[in-house]
Amino acid sequence: MPTRIHTLHVNFTGISSHRSYPIIIGRDLLADAGFYEDMIGDRPVVLVSNDQVGPLYASQVHQGLGEARHVTDVILPDGEAFKNIDTLDGIFTAALKDRHERRSVFMALGGGVIGDMTGFAAACFMRGVDFLQLPTTLLAQVDSSVGGKTGVNHPVGKNMIGAFHQPLAVAIDINTLETLPEREFAAGMAEIIKYGCIYDAVFFDWLINVRSQLLARDPSVLAEAIKRSCAIKAEVVAQDEREGGLRAILNFGHTFGHAIEQVEGYGAWLHGEAVAVGMLIAAKISANRGCLDASTVTELEQFLLYFGLPVAAPKDMDAAVFLRAMRTDKKVMSGQIRYIVLSALGKASIVDDISANEMTAVIG
Numbered sequence: 033m034p035t036r037i038h039t040l041h042v043n044f045t046g047i048s049s050h051r052s053y054p055i056i057i058g059r060d061l062l063a064d065a066g067f068y069e070d071m072i073g074d075r076p077v078v079l080v081s082n083d084q085v086g087p088l089y090a091s092q093v094h095q096g097l098g099e100a101r102h103v104t105d106v107i108l109p110d111g112e113a114f115k116n117i118d119t120l121d122g123i124f125t126a127a128l129k130d131r132h133e134r135r136s137v138f139m140a141l142g143g144g145v146i147g148d149m150t151g152f153a154a155a156c157f158m159r160g161v162d163f164l165q166l167p168t169t170l171l172a173q174v175d176s177s178v179g180g181k182t183g184v185n186h187p188v189g190k191n192m193i194g195a196f197h198q199p200l201a202v203a204i205d206i207n208t209l210e211t212l213p214e215r216e217f218a219a220g221m222a223e224i225i226k227y228g229c230i231y232d233a234v235f236f237d238w239l240i241n242v243r244s245q246l247l248a249r250d251p252s253v254l255a256e257a258i259k260r261s262c263a264i265k266a267e268v269v270a271q272d273e274r275e276g277g278l279r280a281i282l283n284f285g286h287t288f289g290h291a292i293e294q295v296e297g298y299g300a301w302l303h304g305e306a307v308a309v310g311m312l313i314a315a316k317i318s319a320n321r322g323c324l325d326a327s328t329v330t331e332l333e334q335f336l337l338y339f340g341l342p343v344a345a346p347k348d349m350d351a352a353v354f355l356r357a358m359r360t361d362k363k364v365m366s367g368q369i370r371y372i373v374l375s376a377l378g379k380a381s382i383v384d385d386i387s388a389n390e391m392t393a394v395i396g
């Protein structure tokens with residue numbers, strides 16, 4: 033029996049208001065015929081998933097979509113290594129061969145890799161079709177499925193080819209978290225903790241208070257944490273869809289995190305793990321600047337450790353290695369490196385003046 037626990041909205045205003053959309057959080061949503069009926073009526077569907085998630089959850093989606101509907105299943109190989117133009121082409125081929133047109137709706141069933149690729153395929157197919165996000169990792173539920181950034185990797189750089197394309201809706205079925213491996217769950221928790229750090233000190237304290245329920249994946253506590261995280265992301269994205277300013281605060285911990293991913297090789301560290309270390313580096317620099325209490329930094333460190341997340345940079349990475357990696361990051365090649373620091377717990381600011389000495393003081 034489908035249960036909708038929370039519904040919130042990404043609200044764009046003015047000429048962009050037609051792109052506003054709901055985020056629905058609940059249980060048994062994948063099989064919720066009413067949801068599909070409301071969102072897409074009887075329109076044909078291209079359902080994209082991978083060889084891990086598809087066998088677990090695609091049958092529930094089929095049940096919700098009903099037998100009468102024209103549905104094409106596209107099952108991709110699992111993994112970041114397949115987030116590329118060739119795999120994308122496979123989605124187009126399957127959709128074209130099965131005679132899909134502009135009326136068809138693409139659906140992303142999986143983690144951030146599937147969501148990013150399906151969203152980009154939808155942005156390009158027939159010059160743009162609608163799509164639904166059905167995120168199944170905690171990271172995708174609180175981060176990548178919301179905000180409209182879609183794309184694939186290029187051999188020269190990660191996420192370098194893409195488009196902004198907002199979904200019609202995001203349906204977060206928290207039942208899917210039951211099968212999520214522990215490391216992937218912890219990586220998603222890092223992003224949830226990030227929202228508390230950058231935007232909401234009360235949320236940060238609440239997360240610490242309910243940490244044992246979170247670790248035990250208590251559905252109602254998880255639903256609440258996901259709701260607040262999505263609400264913060266929605267609020268930020270609605271104010272700055274294309275990252276002209278404010279949206280950059282969502283990159284707290286990411287500048288250092290990307291450096292770790294780049295130096296250690298993508299896949300060795302999960303994105304959320306690298307972000308955990310990056311957040312702690314940024315928090316320590318913020319504390320050394322007098323913006324954050326040392327006790328808050330310790331609290332953050334303990335909290336990350338509680339979920340089994342790493343808190344120390346890899347041994348082969350000192351401040352000089354970080355700086356070199358950050359300078360060659362494709363996103364910063366044209367200008368200054370931008371860092372996100374905390375001016376207080378729950379308040380982030382964007383700076384470009386962190387010195388090598390400040391980094392050495394916290395990284396070594």
Ligand SMILES: NC(=O)c1ccc[n+]([C@@H]2O[C@H](COP(=O)([O-])OP(=O)(O)OC[C@H]3O[C@@H](n4cnc5c(N)ncnc54)[C@H](O)[C@@H]3O)[C@@H](O)[C@H]2O)c1
Pocket residue numbers: 082084085088110111112115142143144145146148168169170171172175176177178179180181182191208209210211212213216219303
């Ligand atoms: N668009 C954005 O704004 C944005 C934001 C953050 C990250 N991203 C992108 O997201 C991707 C990372 O996403 P991710 O962390 O979800 O990784 P992922 O999509 O690779 O999923 C992680 C692993 O979990 C498996 N999995 C997914 N759901 C499962 C479930 N319910 N039960 C069991 N296994 C399950 C997947 O098959 C995969 O092996 C990266 O490509 C990153 O660039 C995009």
